[in-house]
Amino acid sequence: METNPGAPLFVSGLETHLGYWLRQVSNAVSGSFARSLKSRQASVAEWVLLRSLFERKQSTPSELAHSLTMTRGAISKIVDRLQTKGWITCKTSSDDNRVQLLALTGAGRRAIPILAKIADENDHKFFSCLDAGERSELRNLLGKLAGYHGIRDVPVE
Amino acid sequence: METNPGAPLFVSGLETHLGYWLRQVSNAVSGSFARSLKSRQASVAEWVLLRSLFERKQSTPSELAHSLTMTRGAISKIVDRLQTKGWITCKTSSDDNRVQLLALTGAGRRAIPILAKIADENDHKFFSCLDAGERSELRNLLGKLAGYHGIRDVPVE
DNA sequence: TATTGTTATACTCTATAACTATA
C-alpha cells in the first residue's frame, strides 16, 4: 500500500483502538499480579494452569492446551515447573500409555486458596474503582468477547 | 497463611476474577495483532512506540518511557530496532548533549497508515461483535481504569 | 499414519542493575 507523499497524512482514529486500551490495562493488571505472585514463587501462567486443574480435578496436557488456547509445548514447560515445585503430579494413564494424567498434590491444593487470595487482592486493587454495576458490565462485555472468539476456558456457571 | 487440611476447600469466586478475563481477551487480541503485524516486519511494541512518536512529532526515550510506563532500557531496545528498520531517527539535542531526540523518518511516516490499517482491521475483527453502545461502554470502562491507575499514554481528546 | 507429549530453538516483551557520558 502506498500513500501520496504530498497529501496531508490523516490517520483515522489512531487513538480509538479498543485493543490498545485493553492491552495497556491488562498489562498493568497482570504485571501487578505477577509481582505479587513472586512472593509465593509462582507466575501468572502457573496460576492459570493450577486453577484449571483445580476446577477439573484431573486433566491432561492436551486438554489444557486446548482449553487455555496454548500449544502443548508451552503447557509442557509450565507442567515441568509445577512438578518441580511439588504442586502437581503426573501419571501415565492405564487406558493409553501416551496420555499423562495431571492432578494437584496436597501442597498444590493448599497453594490454591493462598494464590486465589493474591488474585482477589489484585482484582480489588484494580477494579474497586468501578462500582458493582460497572464491574458486572465489564464482565459481561469480556465474556461476550471471549465467547464470540472461542476463548475457551469459560468457567461453568 | 495456613489452611486446615481437614476442612472442605472452598475457594470463593475463583472463576470471577476480572483480571483473568481481561488477560485472556487481551492476549487473544494482541496475539492476533502481532501475527498480522509480522507481514510488515513489525511488532506490537514497535507499533505503540511509532504511534506515540506520530502523535508527539518528536520525543525522547525518557519521555516515552514515562508515558508508556516502561523502563528506559526497554525503550532503548525498541528504538534500536526501529532505527535499524529506518523508521525513526535519533539526534542529540543541542540544548543537552545527554538527550536524544527521536522522530519519524519519511519511511516511518509512510508506515503509520499501513500499520494503523492493520490495527483497524484487528479491532474490527475482535470488537465488531459488540454494538456501538457496548464498544463505547467498554472504552469508557477501560479509560476509567487507565485514568485511575495512572496508565499514562492517554490520547488528548 | 495419527496422536500424545517432550525437547530444542528462537523471538518478543520486560525488568534490574551496572555502566558511560554528560550536567
Added chain:
DNA sequence: TATAGTTATAGAGTATAACAATA
C-alpha cells in the same frame, strides 16, 4: 551527585518444528 541513555543479563511467555513413544 543527578540525569539521560545504553548495555548485559535474566526470566516469563509463547511459538514452531523435530522428535520419541504409543496407538
